Amino acid sequence: MQPSKIWLSSPHMGGNEQQYVNEAFDTNWVAPLGPNVDGFEKDLANYIKEDVHVAALSTGTAALHLALVMLGCKFGDEVICQSFTFCGSANPVTYVGATPIFVDSEPDTWNMSPQLMEAAIIDGISKGKKPKAIIPVHLYGMPAKMDEIMTIARKYEIPVLEDAAEALGSHINGKMCGSFGEIAALSFNGNKIITTSGGGALVSNEHYAKEARFLSTQARDAAPHYQHSQIGYNYRMSNICAGIGRGQMEVLNERVAQRRKNYAWYVNLLSGIAGVSLVNEPEGYFSNRWLTTILVNPLETGGISREDLRLAFEQDNIESRPLWKPMHLQPVFADAPFYGDGTSERLFEQGLCLPSGSNLNDEDRQRIAQKIKEVFKN
Numbered sequence: 001m002q003p004s005k006i007w008l009s010s011p012h013m014g015g016n017e018q019q020y021v022n023e024a025f026d027t028n029w030v031a032p033l034g035p036n037v038d039g040f041e042k043d044l045a046n047y048i049k050e051d052v053h054v055a056a057l058s059t060g061t062a063a064l065h066l067a068l069v070m071l072g073c074k075f076g077d078e079v080i081c082q083s084f085t086f087c088g089s090a091n092p093v094t095y096v097g098a099t100p101i102f103v104d105s106e107p108d109t110w111n112m113s114p115q116l117m118e119a120a121i122i123d124g125i126s127k128g129k130k131p132k133a134i135i136p137v138h139l140y141g142m143p144a145k146m147d148e149i150m151t152i153a154r155k156y157e158i159p160v161l162e163d164a165a166e167a168l169g170s171h172i173n174g175k176m177c178g179s180f181g182e183i184a185a186l187s188f189n190g191n192k193i194i195t196t197s198g199g200g201a202l203v204s205n206e207h208y209a210k211e212a213r214f215l216s217t218q219a220r221d222a223a224p225h226y227q228h229s230q231i232g233y234n235y236r237m238s239n240i241c242a243g244i245g246r247g248q249m250e251v252l253n254e255r256v257a258q259r260r261k262n263y264a265w266y267v268n269l270l271s272g273i274a275g276v277s278l279v280n281e282p283e284g285y286f287s288n289r290w291l292t293t294i295l296v297n298p299l300e301t302g303g304i305s306r307e308d309l310r311l312a313f314e315q316d317n318i319e320s321r322p323l324w325k326p327m328h329l330q331p332v333f334a335d336a337p338f339y340g341d342g343t344s345e346r347l348f349e350q351g352l353c354l355p356s357g358s359n360l361n362d363e364d365r366q367r368i369a370q371k372i373k374e375v376f377k378n
């Protein structure tokens with residue numbers, strides 16, 4: 001018999017989600033508006049602080065798309081985007097007809113290199129095409145170098161759109177991911193640190209949050225009939241999903257603590273294995289440790305690669321996954337410009353995401369440890 005599946009990151013309900021969903025049924029707020037949507041937006045804004053305002057949307061990708069629309073990104077424009085990320089960061093750039101300019105990562109946080117980002121900006125300006133926006137990502141929950149990125153972005157007066165889809169609960173010296181850029185996007189997809197089954201949010205000032213609510217409900221003007229002066233989208237979050245979100249907000253800090261505990265457990269387990277390394281938090285950085293990620297360097301492990309470990313896990317029904325394949329290596333973005341130094345390519349070749357769910361139990365951990373010991377027995 002096959003052992004039960006250990007997932008990379010699976011939904012983990014807190015208990016009160018169903019109560020909020022039941023309230024929606026009882027009051028017949030089964031629609032993309034209602035008290036759960038309002039409540040979830042308030043919970044998120046209070047959590048991120050800094051006076052942010054939130055619009056709850058259908059997905060994180062939708063949040064990024066609306067953000068680009070509101071920042072005025074159009075056909076023919078160029079938008080700087082971190083290459084080392086999930087396609088959800090980059091696809092919305094193409095939805096507005098703009099071209100993504102991909103920028104490589106730096107080795108400390110694995111996120112956008114401020115130096116290469118500035119090189120891309122200077123190059124764009126010299127060609128008469130100043131980038132319209134910059135999309136850094138807090139990958140796997142680790143905050144990007146936001147001080148440096150914001151300083152450069154301000155110098156050239158380019159708005160920053162923070163992809164915080166993986167980083168709810170992460171911060172730098174107490175300033176939450178999602179509160180650095182002009183606009184930020186969150187995701188509540190099923191594999192994220194908290195989930196609404198599927199969902200996202202746009203985080204910004206009051207003006208942009210209001211505009212996002214308007215655009216995400218088909219941009220309906222104030223009139224008794226249906227009147228439209230601009231193109232809208234059907235991107236609002238449903239009151240049912242928002243009910244799940246309200247329950248999840250009650251346990252978010254607990255989920256962050258559990259994920260960080262996973263990371264600490266892996267650090268202990270892997271310490272002393274030559275050629276296996278993890279990413280440390282720079283001074284003042286706090287990662288929600290959404291996923292624990294490692295690098296396996298075959299030159300130092302005696303030839304063992306991340307793929308050997310992944311396949312060994314797979315045999316025991318344990319899910320692990322290579323790191324995101326950089327966007328500049330994706331066939332669909334083959335023609336997009338790229339500013340890089342090989343960092344994200346190396347990360348992709350050597351990197352693996354380990355099972356990181358906040359619901360891992362002792363038995364799961366035992367099976368994971370067993371496999372790791374087997375693979376690295378020498």
Ligand SMILES: *Cc1c(COP(=O)(O)O)cnc(C)c1O
Nearest residue numbers: 059060061086088089165187189
């Ligand atoms: C999950 C994710 C997204 C997209 O969010 P969805 O809610 O799945 O649309 C965007 N960027 C990153 C980095 C993500 O991990």
